[in-house]
Amino acid sequence: MAQNKKLQTGIISLAIIVIICYMLIKLIGVRSLFALKMIVKVRFPKLLALTVSGVLVTSASLVFQSIVNNRILTPSMLGFDAIYIAIQTIIIFLLGSVNFLLNPIYNFILSTGLMIIVTLIMYRLVLQKSKNNVVILLLIGLILTTFLNNMVTFLQSIMSPDEYLNLSAGISISLTNMNLDLVLIALPIMITCIVLFYCDAKRLEIISLGEDNAINLGLSYNKEVIKHLIYIAISMAIATALVGPLSFLGLIVVNLTREIFKTNNYKILIIFSGLLAIIFLLLGITILEIVGHITTLPVIINLIGGIYLFYIVIKENKI
Amino acid sequence: MIIARNIYKSYDSSTVLKGINVQIQKNKITAIIGKNGVGKSTLLGIMARLLPMDDGEVLLDGVNIKNIKSIDVAKRIGILKQTNNIQAKITVYELISYGRYPYSKGRLTLLDKQKIEKAILYLDLEEVKDKYLDELSGGQRQRAYIAMILAQDPEYIFLDEPLNNLDMKYASQLMGILRRIVNELGKTVVIVVHDINIASSYADYVIAMKDGQIYKEGSNLEVITKEVLDYIYDYDFKIKCIDGQNVCLYYRE
Numbered sequence: 001m002a003q004n005k006k007l008q009t010g011i012i013s014l015a016i017i018v019i020i021c022y023m024l025i026k027l028i029g030v031r032s033l034f035a036l037k038m039i040v041k042v043r044f045p046k047l048l049a050l051t052v053s054g055v056l057v058t059s060a061s062l063v064f065q066s067i068v069n070n071r072i073l074t075p076s077m078l079g080f081d082a083i084y085i086a087i088q089t090i091i092i093f094l095l096g097s098v099n100f101l102l103n104p105i106y107n108f109i110l111s112t113g114l115m116i117i118v119t120l121i122m123y124r125l126v127l128q129k130s131k132n133n134v135v136i137l138l139l140i141g142l143i144l145t146t147f148l149n150n151m152v153t154f155l156q157s158i159m160s161p162d163e164y165l166n167l168s169a170g171i172s173i174s175l176t177n178m179n180l181d182l183v184l185i186a187l188p189i190m191i192t193c194i195v196l197f198y199c200d201a202k203r204l205e206i207i208s209l210g211e212d213n214a215i216n217l218g219l220s221y222n223k224e225v226i227k228h229l230i231y232i233a234i235s236m237a238i239a240t241a242l243v244g245p246l247s248f249l250g251l252i253v254v255n256l257t258r259e260i261f262k263t264n265n266y267k268i269l270i271i272f273s274g275l276l277a278i279i280f281l282l283l284g285i286t287i288l289e290i291v292g293h294i295t296t297l298p299v300i301i302n303l304i305g306g307i308y309l310f311y312i313v314i315k316e317n318k319i
Numbered sequence: 320m321i322i323a324r325n326i327y328k329s330y331d332s333s334t335v336l337k338g339i340n341v342q343i344q345k346n347k348i349t350a351i352i353g354k355n356g357v358g359k360s361t362l363l364g365i366m367a368r369l370l371p372m373d374d375g376e377v378l379l380d381g382v383n384i385k386n387i388k389s390i391d392v393a394k395r396i397g398i399l400k401q402t403n404n405i406q407a408k409i410t411v412y413e414l415i416s417y418g419r420y421p422y423s424k425g426r427l428t429l430l431d432k433q434k435i436e437k438a439i440l441y442l443d444l445e446e447v448k449d450k451y452l453d454e455l456s457g458g459q460r461q462r463a464y465i466a467m468i469l470a471q472d473p474e475y476i477f478l479d480e481p482l483n484n485l486d487m488k489y490a491s492q493l494m495g496i497l498r499r500i501v502n503e504l505g506k507t508v509v510i511v512v513h514d515i516n517i518a519s520s521y522a523d524y525v526i527a528m529k530d531g532q533i534y535k536e537g538s539n540l541e542v543i544t545k546e547v548l549d550y551i552y553d554y555d556f557k558i559k560c561i562d563g564q565n566v567c568l569y570y571r572e
Contacts, residue, residue, distance in 0.1 A: 069406055132404070202425035208407045209417060212400045215369050217471070218393030218421040262451070264407040 007260060008272065015275045022047060022282040025289060045180045050285070052183070052190045053239035053246065054253075054277035059197050059270055060235040061250030062257075063228050066208040066266070068131050071258060072312060074250040078137060079144035080119075080236040081245035086148040087114045092167040093155045104181045112237040119233040123226065132210075174244040175285065175297045186238045193235055194270065200228070201266035208264060246298070248305020253277045255312065320345055321396075321475060323366055326375035328358070335361050337531040339375070343475065348501055349509045350518035350539075353528035353551055359511045360401070360479050362528070366509075367398035367477050393421035397473035399464050401480040401511075405452060411463045412448045415439060418470030431470075438470040442496060457484035462493065469500065476500070478510045482517065490514070494521040515567045519543045527551050540565060 026039050061074040075081075088111055130136045156164060173179045197204070203224055206214050214221045239246065257273040284297045321343040328336040335358040343349055343366070351359045364370040366377050368384050377384040384392060397418075405414075415438055419431040427435075439448055442462040452460060461484060468476055478497075482490040494517060500506045512518050518525050518539065525542035527535045529551040535542050543565040548556045557568040 066407075069404065071406060202420070205407075205425075206417060206420055209405055210403065212364075212369055212398070213403065213405075213417075215389065216367065216393060216398050216468075217417065218388075218390035220389055258408060262408050264409045264413065 004261065008268075011272055011275050011279070015279050018279050018282045018286070019047065022286050025286050045183050046178060047282070048183045048187060049178045049180060049242045050175075050281045051278050052186045053243045054249065054281045055274040056190055056193060056235040056239045057246050057250045058253045058257075058273040058277040059194060060232045060239075061254045062266070062269055062273055063197060063204060064232055065254060066204045067225055067228060068127075068134070068137065069208060069210055070132075070134050071255055072251070072309070073134060073137055073141075074248075074254070075232055075236050076245065076247045076250060078122075078141040079148065080115075080233070081240050081247065082145040082148040083118055084111065084115055084237055084240040085245070086152055087111050087118070089152045089155050089167060092163050093159060104179065105185055108182055108185070108237070108241050111241070112234055115237045116230050116233045119229050120226065123229055127225075127229075173241065175281075178243050179241055182238075182241055186242055189234065189238055193231055194274070196231060197270050198267060200224075201270065204228070204266045205264055244298075247302055248309070249277065249280065249301050252301070252305045252308055253280055255308070320380060321366060322378040323362070324376050324378065326362065326365055326377070327373045328361055328365060328370070329373060335531055336365070336372075339531075339533060341526060341533060341536070343507060343509055344524055345474070345507050346501060346505055347507060347523040348497060348521055349507075349524045349526060350522035351509065351511045351526045351528060352513075352515060352518055352542075354553075357528045357551075358531045359528055363398065363477050363479050363509065363511055364400070367396050367475075368392055369398060369400070390421050393471065393473070395473050396475045396477065397468040397471040398477040399468050399479065399481065401483055403460075403464055408451055408453075410449055410451055411444055411455070411459075411466075412439070414452060414463055415444075415448075415466045415470045418467040418472075421471065434470050434472055438466040441469060441500070442466040458486070458489040461485060461489075465493070465496075473506075475507045475509065478508065480511050480513065482512060482514060490517065497521070515543060515548065515569075519565050519567065543567060 023040070023043055026043065027036060030036055030039065057076070060080075061076075064075045064078075065071055065073060088107075091107070091110060091114075126137070126140055156167065159167065203219060206217055206219050207221070207224060207228075209217075211221055214224075253276045254269075254273050257269055257276055261268055261272065263269065280301075281297070284300060288295070288297060288300075323339055323341045326336050326339040327334070335356075339358075339362055341362075351362065353359050361370060365372045368377070368389065379387060379392070379395065412435070415435050416427060416431070418438070419427060419434060422428075423431050439445055442465060444459070444462060444466055447455060447459055447463075452463065455463065461481060465478065465481065468478075476497075481493060481497075485493060497508050497510070498521060501508055510522075520539075522539050525536065525539050526533055527542050527547055534551055535547045543558070545556055545558045548554075548558070548567060554569065559566050559568065
């Protein structure tokens with residue numbers, strides 16, 4: 001316990017240090033007050049966007065793992081990012097000329113709504129039956145991602161140039177090209193989601209005991225799972241809309257948190273996986289800025305995440 | 320008393336339960352026996368509202384179980400299925416404390432802690448209570464799960480093949496514990512078992528199932544007979560009476 005307290009303090013301090021470094025790194029050598037203001041003005045929304053997405057992706061992964069009772073699966077691996085991108089593309093393809101969709105906020109609300117519907121359909125068709133069958137879920141994730149990515153490419157190639165222009169603004173979002181228009185709407189949603197997850201921490205622990213045990217303990221299992229899948233869909237939509245797909249980030253951070261704290265206490269897991277996500281993202285970007293952008297952060301995340309996934313699969317020798 | 324009336328259940332195309340009528344007597348150990356796939360686990364799951372049924376009703380002291388809030392059912396019926404693949408990193412103590420969720424929703428009171436301690440004592444888990452589940456042997460893990468159900472403190476305890484993975488010593492030890500739970504704490508225990516001799520020596524009441532129906536039910540001396548067993552298992556058994564109990568021999572034809 002005492003050791004846990006030390007770890008907690010350590011992670012909190014590290015997060016604060018990394019945030020300060022991220023905010024200050026560009027200020028080295030800046031003399032004029034104006035330049036200083038400008039940098040902070042650009043830097044701060046980015047900080048918010050990274051925080052919001054990192055925290056949402058990891059908490060969504062955590063909750064998802066509680067539902068499927070497995071620490072290898074994350075929403076990204078089941079194709080949630082790909083679904084969001086595909087929805088964006090289809091919206092523009094079908095309704096590209098409708099003006100109000102060019103407003104990023106309306107577009108975002110519509111996409112998130114569709115994302116929730118798709119998630120619920122997926123629940124009925126796939127998750128309800130085979131949520132404990134990791135191999136099937138991984139396979140479905142793989143097929144879905146490949147299929148949707150190809151569909152997106154296909155739709156892009158038959159789109160009119162105008163539509164394509166609108167679309168590429170929406171889906172070329174990445175860590176180097178963040179969508180900062182949405183930060184202000186995303187921040188309150190993130191806080192709401194995290195508060196909801198946090199208040200449901202005990203229920204999530206019960207869900208992680210599996211369906212039979214959860215019902216035995218009196219939980220309205222289906223209702224709870226559907227509710228949490230809706231939160232997951234919203235979280236993944238926001239994160240993908242702000243900074244693009246983060247694929248392995250959830251896997252790395254959530255497992256790291258589980259390794260460090262060795263607990264099933266979701267209050268601790270939610271808070272510290274969120275902090276670790278912030279540390280991971282900001283530290284990565286700051287280091288890349290110092291060494292001069294030799295590569296992009298998603299590449300590094302996928303590199304580390306891939307190696308880590310190999311490690312888990314080989315170590316546990318089971319999926 | 321739990322009464323199941325006219326229960327029907329089918330999966331996809333095959334009908335598993337065909338009009339089951341059964342009563343679970345209070346303060347007894349009831350054993351359900353029958354071949355694999357005959358619907359024993361399904362019946363247990365339906366009586367504890369884990370599974371929906373196609374037709375029929377389950378009455379808990381005269382009230383349809385559908386009309387009782389799930390959280391209130393949890394205070395009266397506890398069920399443990401045979402496969403419990405919990406991957407989460409939890410200690411034995413944490414697992415057992417989840418049994419108090421229906422009462423405390425996670426904030427353990429003094430009473431909760433007493434119930435947990437009692438469950439630990441009953442299942443002899445004192446030495447391993449701070450270990451993680453994945454560090455335990457199969458028998459210890461099984462005892463930990465049962466301790467969770469005991470901490471849940473229901474009147475009815477349903478166990479689906481609780482003796483799986485247990486060697487003879489642990490199996491009879493566990494049955495002895497269940498006997499004590501019934502005698503000392505006044506609980507009602509229903510188990511699905513494959514070992515007929517366990518049913519014969521520990522159960523008060525035996526329900527023999529065949530093809531989704533109940534073929535015969537009654538006291539163990541009435542049900543563990545050559546005629547009943549030969550029919551429900553399609554096999555030629557030898558039954559010997561040892562110390563007033565029917566013991567069944569099924570190896571070496």
